[in-house]
Amino acid sequence: MANEQCLVIIKPDGMAKGLAGDVVRELSTTDLKMVGSKVAQVTKELAEEHYSHLKDKEFFNELIKYIMGHFHHVGSVLALVYEGENATAKIRNICGATHPEKAEPTTIRGKFGRVHSQTGVFENVIHASENAKEAEREIKLWFKPYELIHNIYPIKRRKEEMETYSWK
Numbered sequence: 001m002a003n004e005q006c007l008v009i010i011k012p013d014g015m016a017k018g019l020a021g022d023v024v025r026e027l028s029t030t031d032l033k034m035v036g037s038k039v040a041q042v043t044k045e046l047a048e049e050h051y052s053h054l055k056d057k058e059f060f061n062e063l064i065k066y067i068m069g070h071f072h073h074v075g076s077v078l079a080l081v082y083e084g085e086n087a088t089a090k091i092r093n094i095c096g097a098t099h100p101e102k103a104e105p106t107t108i109r110g111k112f113g114r115v116h117s118q119t120g121v122f123e124n125v126i127h128a129s130e131n132a133k134e135a136e137r138e139i140k141l142w143f144k145p146y147e148l149i150h151n152i153y154p155i156k157r158r159k160e161e162m163e164t165y166s167w168k
Ligand code: UDP
Pocket: 054, 059, 063, 097, 098, 120, 121, 122, 123, 124, 126, 127, 128, 130
């Protein structure tokens, strides 16, 4: 048993269908702890980096448009970080198989996912990191250390001069 982190993203189809609450409720049936949460806009750069290991797949370009929200007129996704024993396996069990039609009907993807008839994209509501190593790569891409409730990975400190802003 290993303490792990897992990045979860409620994808644009999940946001457009109002499923963020359902997903969080499903995930709360585990013993995992939510240690980070934010609404994020997915730029092309972030999307391509997140899915960089799939760049040779024939569905890559459509996948990038999907995760950026182009198919659902949604400008943001909900990104969450969970932590606990075997977090990636537990969460991926709840997600179900990648292909919504092959996912068990009681899983999130089985309940709410679909294959889009025109694009062929698996609109499967939720992303979850495949293993702890991938989780680390993804969480470091999506979150700054100070956006999480504790330092789940080693940090380095550096002084940075930058313009900032506050509420008027
Ligand atoms: N995907 C797709 N067609 C495929 C395989 C994947 O549209 O034939 C999409 C689907 O949305 C999936 C994402 O690409 O969730 C990332 O694929 P991956 O193989 O990493 O599946 P996951 O880890 O999300 O189950």
